Amino acid sequence: MRTTRRRLGLVARNVGVPILSLVLVLVLWQLIVVGFHVASYVAPRPRAAIDSVTQNWSLLWPLVLGTIRETVYGFVVGATLGFFLGVIMAKVSFLQGLVYPVLVLSQAIPIIALAAPLVLILGFSTAPKVVIVAWIVFFPVTVNVLDGLSHVDRDLVNLAKVYGASRWRTFWQIEIPATSTPLFSGLKIGATYAVTGAIIGELAASDGSSLALYQEHANSNLNTAAVYGTTMVMTAIGISWFLLVVGVEVFATPWRRRTVARRWPWRRGRDLVDQ
Amino acid sequence: MTDALLALREVAKSFGDTVALSPTTLDIAEGSFVAIVGPSGCGKSTLFNVIAGLLAPDAGAVLLAERDVTGTTGHVGYMLQKDLLVPWRTVEDNITMAKRLTGRVTNEDRAEARRMARAYGLGEFLRHYPSALSGGMRQRVAFMRTLMTHQRLLLLDEPFGALDAQTRLEMQQWLLQVWRDAERTVLFITHDVDESIFLADRVIVMSPRPGRVVADFTNPLVRPRTLEMLTEPDFIALKGQIMHLLHGGAA
Numbered sequence: 465m466r467t468t469r470r471r472l473g474l475v476a477r478n479v480g481v482p483i484l485s486l487v488l489v490l491v492l493w494q495l496i497v498v499g500f501h502v503a504s505y506v507a508p509r510p511r512a513a514i515d516s517v518t519q520n521w522s523l524l525w526p527l528v529l530g531t532i533r534e535t536v537y538g539f540v541v542g543a544t545l546g547f548f549l550g551v552i553m554a555k556v557s558f559l560q561g562l563v564y565p566v567l568v569l570s571q572a573i574p575i576i577a578l579a580a581p582l583v584l585i586l587g588f589s590t591a592p593k594v595v596i597v598a599w600i601v602f603f604p605v606t607v608n609v610l611d612g613l614s615h616v617d618r619d620l621v622n623l624a625k626v627y628g629a630s631r632w633r634t635f636w637q638i639e640i641p642a643t644s645t646p647l648f649s650g651l652k653i654g655a656t657y658a659v660t661g662a663i664i665g666e667l668a669a670s671d672g673s674s675l676a677l678y679q680e681h682a683n684s685n686l687n688t689a690a691v692y693g694t695t696m697v698m699t700a701i702g703i704s705w706f707l708l709v710v711g712v713e714v715f716a717t718p719w720r721r722r723t724v725a726r727r728w729p730w731r732r733g734r735d736l737v738d739q
Numbered sequence: 740m741t742d743a744l745l746a747l748r749e750v751a752k753s754f755g756d757t758v759a760l761s762p763t764t765l766d767i768a769e770g771s772f773v774a775i776v777g778p779s780g781c782g783k784s785t786l787f788n789v790i791a792g793l794l795a796p797d798a799g800a801v802l803l804a805e806r807d808v809t810g811t812t813g814h815v816g817y818m819l820q821k822d823l824l825v826p827w828r829t830v831e832d833n834i835t836m837a838k839r840l841t842g843r844v845t846n847e848d849r850a851e852a853r854r855m856a857r858a859y860g861l862g863e864f865l866r867h868y869p870s871a872l873s874g875g876m877r878q879r880v881a882f883m884r885t886l887m888t889h890q891r892l893l894l895l896d897e898p899f900g901a902l903d904a905q906t907r908l909e910m911q912q913w914l915l916q917v918w919r920d921a922e923r924t925v926l927f928i929t930h931d932v933d934e935s936i937f938l939a940d941r942v943i944v945m946s947p948r949p950g951r952v953v954a955d956f957t958n959p960l961v962r963p964r965t966l967e968m969l970t971e972p973d974f975i976a977l978k979g980q981i982m983h984l985l986h987g988g989a990a
């Protein structure tokens with residue numbers, strides 16, 4: 465059928481092309497290392513980096529879990545905080561003028577400089593890393609939500625008002641869906657930075673066992689393959705988290721790529737009302 | 740006092756030095772179709788916004804079925820040139836939007852929306868998102884959404900202004916059919932004199948600086964309206980009078 469073929473084409477483009485580009489990166493890496501006779505302690509071959517991960521997986525896995533936990537907690541806290549800050553600033557205009565400069569200031573502080581006081585306050589736990597991730601994630605979310613809410617079509621909001629809608633209904637039924645595009649842009653930017661934040665947190669506020677320290681350790685032992693391997697793992701965490709957010713976006717905003725609404729099994733009753 | 744559905748009593752509105760609407764008194768009979776024509780900036784939309792309650796007038800009162808509704812909302816159906824369909828809802832869910840914003844959408848509401856959409860040629864598109872519709876179809880959905888407010892008074896502000904001539908003519912005939920079925924009172928703003936005469940029982944002419952009503956014509960054309968009437972002497976005569984007010988006289 466034509467639709468099946470189209471869907472296959474879409475899958476090929478959305479999944480196949482990114483995989484192809486990953487393979488190209490690996491091939492390029494291999495060519496450079498082999499072609500320029502790069503010493504293995506300067507840069508390993510892709511194969512050696514991958515082996516260093518698989519062979520030490522039982523050691524790495526708990527550290528990976530730790531990084532994932534920091535990333536996810538920090539992202540959720542940061543995104544939630546960022547969303548509500550954006551909403552409050554959009555709704556209370558005097559707060560916008562008051563808070564916005566502080567937010568910009570918060571992003572100008574080097575993250576490394578934050579770590580020391582955070583450790584003093586929160587100790588060497590997951591908490592300071594979560595705070596650092598949230599610190600990085602909330603900003604793009606706030607800015608995008610604020611921007612989105614300020615650009616909702618006034619006529620649409622007025623129409624809801626004419627119908628007699630409360631501000632609460634107008635907000636959830638009109639303003640929030642109308643802001644979905646910038647909201648998800650903010651979340652996607654936040655998702656890409658989240659892992660970086662977690663790694664910086666682990667470096668600056670770590671008590672001994674973390675993915676970042678594992679890499680540092682490998683580095684001081686001139687185990688370059690493990691350094692590269694760990695980088696690949698960190699990158700994989702980052703990409704997975706980003707893809708998860710993209711997946712949620714695709715699921716939550718079907719109208720952007722479909723012309724006809726999907727039928728959900730749990731809404732079947734509703735679809736049968738007059739048949 | 741009056742058997743009018745809508746009564747405006749000396750309603751006035753200014754923006755700074757701009758008198759958008761000088762004191763205006765107007766009665767709109769239940770079940771009638773009244774068109775308002777006038778050049779850009781003569782206060783037509785301002786008048787609608789005051790009736791709908793989006794703007795509080797500087798003076799005067801808006802009475803709906805003898806109830807004072809001045810400065811309050813929730814008592815009219817309202818439709819603009821921009822269809823204002825929400826892209827994240829299907830056609831069916833757009834039609835039931837008013838209920839979703841003010842209460843709960845029941846199965847009866849959904850059934851009514853579907854019946855209406857089928858009756859007016861959109862049955863195939865109930866589960867489509869608005870992005871899949873043509874301009875004319877979108878305006879039809881927007882009008883059904885307006886009907887589903889179940890308000891007796893509908894305010895239509897240049898609803899067909901953005902459509903091409905052919906689609907507009909189709910939409911006008913469609914609107915007359917729906918209006919006859921639905922038994923509502925319609926106030927209809929337009930720039931198009933032909934459109935106002937073709938549709939309305941009464942044509943109100945407004946003029947700017949200051950915004951005010953300058954004439955109020957009763958349309959002699961009988962119903963149902965047909966396209967042939969567009970060339971009848973009565974039509975031509977009324978059009979001449981309105982055109983004179985809009986373009987000729989030193990208004």
Ligand SMILES: Nc1ncnc2c1ncn2[C@@H]1O[C@H](COP(=O)(O)OP(=O)(O)OP(=O)(O)O)[C@@H](O)[C@H]1O
Nearest residue numbers: 754757758759778779780781782783784785786950
């Ligand atoms: N919110 C506002 N603030 C200031 N001036 C306004 C506002 N709304 C309308 N006006 C002014 O009031 C006058 C009447 O505007 P209105 O929108 O009612 O005109 P209109 O007859 O609907 O015009 P059009 O046919 O172009 O839609 C205009 O001079 C306009 O500039």
Ligand SMILES: [Mg+2]
Nearest residue numbers: 783784785896
């Ligand atoms: Mg207008």
